[in-house]
Amino acid sequence: MKVVKILGTGCANCRATTQRIAQVAKELGVPITLEKVEAIQDIAAFGILATPAVVVDGKVVHTGGVPVREKIASWLGG
Amino acid sequence: MNAVLSLPSQRPKLFLLVAAVVWLIAFQLLLPLSEFLSTLLPVARDSHLGGALQFFLYDTPKVLLLLAGVVFAMGIVNSYFTPERTRALLAGRAEGAGNVMAALLGVVTPFCSCSAVPLFLGFVQAGVPLGITFSFLIAAPMVNEVALALLLGLFGWKIAGLYLGLGLAVAIVSGWVIGRLHMEASLEDWVRNMPQEHARAGVDTLILAERVQAGFVAMREIVGRVWPYIVAGIAVGAAIHGYVPEEFMAGLMGKDVWWSVPAAVLIGVPMYSNAAGVIPIVEALLAKGAALGTVLAFMMSVIALSLPEIVILRKVLKIRLIATFCAVVAGGILIVGYVFNAVL
Numbered sequence: 001m002k003v004v005k006i007l008g009t010g011c012a013n014c015r016a017t018t019q020r021i022a023q024v025a026k027e028l029g030v031p032i033t034l035e036k037v038e039a040i041q042d043i044a045a046f047g048i049l050a051t052p053a054v055v056v057d058g059k060v061v062h063t064g065g066v067p068v069r070e071k072i073a074s075w076l077g078g
Numbered sequence: 079m080n081a082v083l084s085l086p087s088q089r090p091k092l093f094l095l096v097a098a099v100v101w102l103i104a105f106q107l108l109l110p111l112s113e114f115l116s117t118l119l120p121v122a123r124d125s126h127l128g129g130a131l132q133f134f135l136y137d138t139p140k141v142l143l144l145l146a147g148v149v150f151a152m153g154i155v156n157s158y159f160t161p162e163r164t165r166a167l168l169a170g171r172a173e174g175a176g177n178v179m180a181a182l183l184g185v186v187t188p189f190c191s192c193s194a195v196p197l198f199l200g201f202v203q204a205g206v207p208l209g210i211t212f213s214f215l216i217a218a219p220m221v222n223e224v225a226l227a228l229l230l231g232l233f234g235w236k237i238a239g240l241y242l243g244l245g246l247a248v249a250i251v252s253g254w255v256i257g258r259l260h261m262e263a264s265l266e267d268w269v270r271n272m273p274q275e276h277a278r279a280g281v282d283t284l285i286l287a288e289r290v291q292a293g294f295v296a297m298r299e300i301v302g303r304v305w306p307y308i309v310a311g312i313a314v315g316a317a318i319h320g321y322v323p324e325e326f327m328a329g330l331m332g333k334d335v336w337w338s339v340p341a342a343v344l345i346g347v348p349m350y351s352n353a354a355g356v357i358p359i360v361e362a363l364l365a366k367g368a369a370l371g372t373v374l375a376f377m378m379s380v381i382a383l384s385l386p387e388i389v390i391l392r393k394v395l396k397i398r399l400i401a402t403f404c405a406v407v408a409g410g411i412l413i414v415g416y417v418f419n420a421v422l
Contacts, residue, residue: 009390011192040195040393041268047275049161049200050193064161064188068295 002076005035007043008052016066017052024072032076086294090286101147108143112136130320137312137358141231145308146301148227153296156188157289161197162278168206168214169277173257176210181249184217185242191219191387195394202269204277209257216407217249220382224304225353232361240418241374248378248410255406256399264399304354311358318362331368338372339415343408346379356380371418378411 004021008014018034025032037043037055046055050064056075085093116132164187168180189197194215201211221242229238262270284292331338349356360373383404392400 007196009192009195011190013190013192040199043196044199044272047200049165049197050188050190051196052192064193065190066299 002030002032003035003057004032004075005037005055006052007037007046007048007055009040009043010038011051013066014052017054020066020069021054021072024069025076028073028076030076086290087287090290093290097150101143105140105143108140109136112139126320128320130316133319134312134316137232137316138309141228141308141312141358142301142305144231145224145227145304146297148223148230149300150293150297152186152223153293154289155186156296157284157292159183159187161187161189161193161200164214165201165204165206166277168201168210169204171207171210173207173209173254176207177213177250177253177257180206180210180213180253181217181221181246184214184249185221185246187214187218189218189222191384192390194387195390198391198394199269199272200275202265203272203275205274206277207257208262208265209253209255211253212256212403213249213253216252216382217246219387220249220378221245222353222381224300225357225377225381228308228353228357232357233364237370241377244374244414244418245378245382248382248407248414252403252406252410256402259402261399261402264396264402266394266396269394307354308358311355315358315362318359319365322362322366331363331372333369333371333419335372338369339375339412339419342372342376342415343379343411346376347383347404347408348385349380353377353381369419371415371420374418375411375415378414379408382411383407 004025006014006018006021008017014036018036021032022034037046043051043053046053046060048060048063052066053063054061054067054075061075062071085096112132112135115135116128119128119131121128121131164183167183168176171179198211198215201214202208226238226242229241331342356377360377364370364373388400388404391403395403
């Protein structure tokens with residue numbers, strides 16, 4: 001099962017990202033574990049410059065903005 | 079139909095040319111179209127309601143069209159300036175020129191105020207001087223494409239240009255002052271103890287078709303998010319336009335009222351709104367006799383400083399630095415307001 005982390009301090013874009021990923025995973029029928037990383041020190045540890053960022057299985061795949069559905073599908077599909 | 083749909087990805091240059099022409103034609107057609115629509119309305123044009131409706135019918139499509147165009151273009155420009163590249167450009171810069179560069183990059187680098195903290199940390203870690211980091215953090219939210227598109231649509235290019243120039247000036251000077259104060263000790267201790275990191279720009283592998291795609295994504299996200307604010311803002315603006323008597327604001331926010339600039343900044347700072355919500359109201363205030371400097375100061379303080387941003391910055395900055403940051407930026411905005419009222 002893929003572990004998807006959403007890095008962000010809880011702004012509107014972060015919530016939208018979480019929702020969209022959960023929805024795409026459900027539509028594709030891919031089981032995932034969604035984790036929200038909201039503490040600034042933990043976010044900084046990933047060395048990213050813009051939130052929301054998405055980490056799939058320990059790898060940063062996206063930063064700065066709500067990812068489009070096609071992009072999410074490609075992370076979950078592979 | 080397929081040929082049209084594949085144009086942006088197959089022939090991006092041709093697509094941009096065609097899109098620009100179509101956009102210009104649509105823009106030219108707006109005024110006659112809105113005049114025609116308002117003659118169809120069953121209200122007299124010189125009545126209060128008629129005036130408000132015409133204002134609404136003309137401004138809404140004009141502003142939305144401008145916004146779509148500017149956001150699309152900025153989405154393409156943004157794709158050349160990732161935060162990582164900006165950081166690499168600014169790392170180890172000297173103050174002065176570095177502040178100017180940081181403020182300019184703040185305009186073209188994609189930025190959301192919720193990213194202020196990770197960005198701040200990343201800049202500090204890579205050795206971008208504190209004052210230069212602040213120049214970037216002040217310019218990025220204040221001089222953004224939504225604000226500029228709205229100013230352009232509602233006030234014309236002169237005021238949009240003034241706002242751009244003055245916003246940059248506030249960011250450059252405020253950042254420079256903060257840098258001169260040498261307040262590195264006022265970063266939270268864990269921030270100062272972070273390991274230094276070498277800034278890498280990363281390789282830019284995007285082709286033009288992908289940048290055009292990025293423009294579409296930006297347009298969909300931003301216009302989709304802010305249009306209700308704009309319509310609501312213009313509706314409020316239209317109501318003020320039609321119903322509030324001329325010169326009503328002159329007594330409250332006019333040139334001769336010396337305390338109106340600080341009052342506007344004091345009211346504006348804790349307010350949290352995006353440019354989209356505030357500008358149409360500002361237009362209506364201006365039309366009713368409020369002074370331009372006062373109105374611009376109000377607008378800048380609403381957009382540049384906000385309570386939620388201050389709360390989130392508190393996690394990485396000690397109180398002293400936060401207070402200095404707010405005081406310096408508010409002071410800069412105040413000067414802009416007074417200078418404007420005095421000159422115009």
